[in-house]
Amino acid sequence: MSPQVPSTVDLARMLIRDTRSELKASSQISAAVDAELAVCQRRLDEPLRVALAGTLKSGKSTLLNALVGEEIAPTDATECTRVVTWFSGSAGPRIELTHDGGRRTSLPVLRTDGRLRLDLGAVTADRVERLEVGWPSSLLDQYTLVDTPGTSSNSHDVSARTLAFLTPDQGTCEADAIVYLMRSLHSADVALLRKLHEHAGTGRGPLGIVGVLSRADETDGGHATSLDAARGVSAQLRTAPELNGLHRDFLAVSGLLALRGQTLRQQEFSTLDQLAALPDDVLEAALVSPGRFVTIDLPAPAAHREQLVTAFGMVGIRVAISLIRCGARDAPALAAELVRHSGLNDLHRTLHARFGSRNRQLKAHSALRTLRGILLRHRSPNSARVLRSVDRLLADTHPFTELRVLAGLVALPAPERTRNALSQVLGGCGTSATTRLGLPPDTTPAHTRAAALHAIGYWRHQLSEPLLDQPTTQSYRAAIRSCEAIMACAS
Numbered sequence: 157m158s159p160q161v162p163s164t165v166d167l168a169r170m171l172i173r174d175t176r177s178e179l180k181a182s183s184q185i186s187a188a189v190d191a192e193l194a195v196c197q198r199r200l201d202e203p204l205r206v207a208l209a210g211t212l213k214s215g216k217s218t219l220l221n222a223l224v225g226e227e228i229a230p231t232d233a234t235e236c237t238r239v240v241t242w243f244s245g246s247a248g249p250r251i252e253l254t255h256d257g258g259r260r261t262s263l264p265v266l267r268t269d270g271r272l273r274l275d276l277g278a279v280t281a282d283r284v285e286r287l288e289v290g291w292p293s294s295l296l297d298q299y300t301l302v303d304t305p306g307t308s309s310n311s312h313d314v315s316a317r318t319l320a321f322l323t324p325d326q327g328t329c330e331a332d333a334i335v336y337l338m339r340s341l342h343s344a345d346v347a348l349l350r351k352l353h354e355h356a357g358t359g360r361g362p363l364g365i366v367g368v369l370s371r372a373d374e375t376d377g378g379h380a381t382s383l384d385a386a387r388g389v390s391a392q393l394r395t396a397p398e399l400n401g402l403h404r405d406f407l408a409v410s411g412l413l414a415l416r417g418q419t420l421r422q423q424e425f426s427t428l429d430q431l432a433a434l435p436d437d438v439l440e441a442a443l444v445s446p447g448r449f450v451t452i453d454l455p456a457p458a459a460h461r462e463q464l465v466t467a468f469g470m471v472g473i474r475v476a477i478s479l480i481r482c483g484a485r486d487a488p489a490l491a492a493e494l495v496r497h498s499g500l501n502d503l504h505r506t507l508h509a510r511f512g513s514r515n516r517q518l519k520a521h522s523a524l525r526t527l528r529g530i531l532l533r534h535r536s537p538n539s540a541r542v543l544r545s546v547d548r549l550l551a552d553t554h555p556f557t558e559l560r561v562l563a564g565l566v567a568l569p570a571p572e573r574t575r576n577a578l579s580q581v582l583g584g585c586g587t588s589a590t591t592r593l594g595l596p597p598d599t600t601p602a603h604t605r606a607a608a609l610h611a612i613g614y615w616r617h618q619l620s621e622p623l624l625d626q627p628t629t630q631s632y633r634a635a636i637r638s639c640e641a642i643m644a645c646a647s
Contacts, residue, residue: 164520164553165200171546172197172527178538189530193535196526203245205300205330205517205522206507207362209322209352210337211344212306213369219337219411220303222500224293225418227271229303236274237283238314240304240321244351245297246290254286255279270419279629282313298512302331308344323355328525332518333364333511336403339371340389341396342410349402356563359550360525364518366506369404373413374471382475383408383497394572401567407506409499412472417494424467425487427586431473432480439477446470513587517555524550554637557640561634568627574618581611581635589642601646608642 162170168462176193181183199205208216208389217229221241228243230236251274266273272291273618276284286471295301304318324331334352336343354523355361386408394404429453445464450458464473476490479497484490495501511518522544531543550556562584565575579585581592590599596634619632 162556163516164549165516167385167549168200168520168523168527169197170270171542172523172547175527175539176540178536178542179534182536182538183421184536189534191522192530196304196530198524199526200519201300202519203296204301204511204518205302205332206335206511207302207304207322207329207331207333207378208335208337209304209389210370211308211316211342211348214339215304215411216306216337218415219335219368219370219409220301220409220433221300222414222418222498223503224291224295224629225415226291226293227415227419228289228291230274233283234274236278236287238305238637239284239287239318239429240302241287241318242300242302243275243289243291243296244300245614247292248290249292250287250288252266252290253279253282253284253383254288257589258284258285271620283325283387298515299507301492319351321508325530328360329355329362330522332364332522333362333366333508334366335366337368337370338406339369339374340396341393346398346402347398353483359528360619362512362518363521363556363563364514365403366503366510367403369406371407371410371412373410373497374491374552375408380469383410383499385408394566399566404566407499407502409503411498412469413475413494413498414498414500416468417473417475417491417498417500420487420491420494422487423460424464427456428476428490429480430454430471430475431619432458445475449473480562486646488595488604498630509586510584514559514583515556517559521550521556521559554634554641557634558638561631564627565631568631569625570628570631578631578635579617581584581638582631583638589646592638592642605643608639608646612636612639612643 159425172193176185176190179189206219210216217231217237220229221227221231224243229241248273249265251265253261253276255261256279261279263275263277265267266275272289274289275288287502288480303319304321305314307315307318320329322334323370336352338348352361353367356363369374369386369390375382375386375389389407390408391404393399393463396404434442434454442449442454449465449470450462454461476494478494479490484493528543528546528550531539531546535543562582565584567580568575568578580594583592585591589608590597590602593604593611595607599607615632615635619629619636624632
């Protein structure tokens with residue numbers, strides 16, 4: 157029986173252990189460095205860290221709430237929205253604040269109208285070092301979500317706080333992956349995406365990124381076809397010259413509609429149903445403005461209409477009424493249609509394919525990046541050997557190569573169908589052998605090997621083309637290596 161090959165996570169653990177031993181041997185390990193190494197090791201066993209990033213008002217907090225299915229991230233402009241906030245799984249609700257040089261304070265768990273209310277008390281945002289929210293959630297058992305304040309804020313300190321987290325001048329980004337949200341193509345988004353791309357290129361930033369065209373329900377004025385219009389905008393972004401060399405694949409998602417679908421109340425449905433029965437001219441006159449919608453004489457009580465404006469917004473009300481008129485005849489049906497229409501299910505599938513199925517590799521990559529930073533700060537003859545091993549593992553481990561190639565596919569000078577084929581075989585749509593090869597899940601090992609062999613022949617033929625640039629050559633070689641790994645596993 158052949159010995160089991162250590163996994164990347166196992167190798168990362170060994171290198172962390174070796175670093176501690178070597179630094180102790182050279183008397184370079186302080187309590188602070190030892191604590192850094194302990195954090196680095198714990199990171200391998202924690203859920204994947206996914207940061208939500210974007211400019212101001214891009215809908216990050218609303219999307220986080222939609223992913224969790226509860227309103228736990230504040231969306232109003234309070235002191236809490238000015239700090240980086242960590243949301244993780246917990247047996248019971250808890251809120252902890254680290255401030256003023258490491259002082260830890262437990263905050264009260266307060267809810268208002270079903271929403272979690274975060275209150276820093278007397279602590280101002282500039283004194284906060286970390287805000288952590290623990291919440292019982294199956295999604296937060298899989299991912300730790302990090303809500304970052306919007307960049308391009310009127311406050312320089314707020315933007316600087318987010319950039320310090322995502323693209324720190326010293327050390328590495330604490331996130332393993334990023335969901336980047338933008339409402340439309342804006343110069344501020346291009347600038348932030350470029351920073352993220354450059355930081356990843358230095359080896360200090362996450363390789364995994366998913367783009368979201370957010371607040372998609374607002375794309376065409378809030379009709380049942382709004383998501384279709386948003387998907388059209390998303391398709392245009394794939395060829396936008398401003399994004400050349402940057403991430404340009406964006407899923408159209410409405411966090412608000414997704415959240416309302418998961419928190420819809422019977423009273424809200426009843427009010428929307430009454431409004432959907434109104435003649436078009438009466439309804440359109442009522443939807444001119446929030447003030448008119450609440451005060452005009454309509455069958456539904458004014459208080460209920462005011463609650464709808466607060467929960468759905470005018471665009472959300474329009475979409476919900478359109479969906480009722482298209483056949484959502486009860487609250488469960490409308491809830492399901494709101495979630496489906498929102499694009500949230502597509503985002504869940506993409507998160508699993510890009511992040512969930514690569515959970516261990518992404519965490520190992522982050523731990524090794526952090527470890528490399530520690531070794532560079534504490535160079536010595538004893539630590540040089542470990543640093544070489546870390547660099548070799550980061551450079552030579554094929555899953556990391558796949559992640560690097562996937563991150564750069566959008567800029568590859570190749571036809572879109574070739575980029576899509578590369579994305580699939582490199583695990584961009586899922587890491588199972590059958591998914592990579594486009595086969596049914598129940599395909600036999602023999603047929604899987606045959607398909608992998610055929611794919612190897614195809615990518616070798618692509619590689620034989622003259623005048624290929626280096627990134628394209630590396631991508632084709634990575635595809636061949638992925639197919640060879642499939643053959644080895646299917647043997």
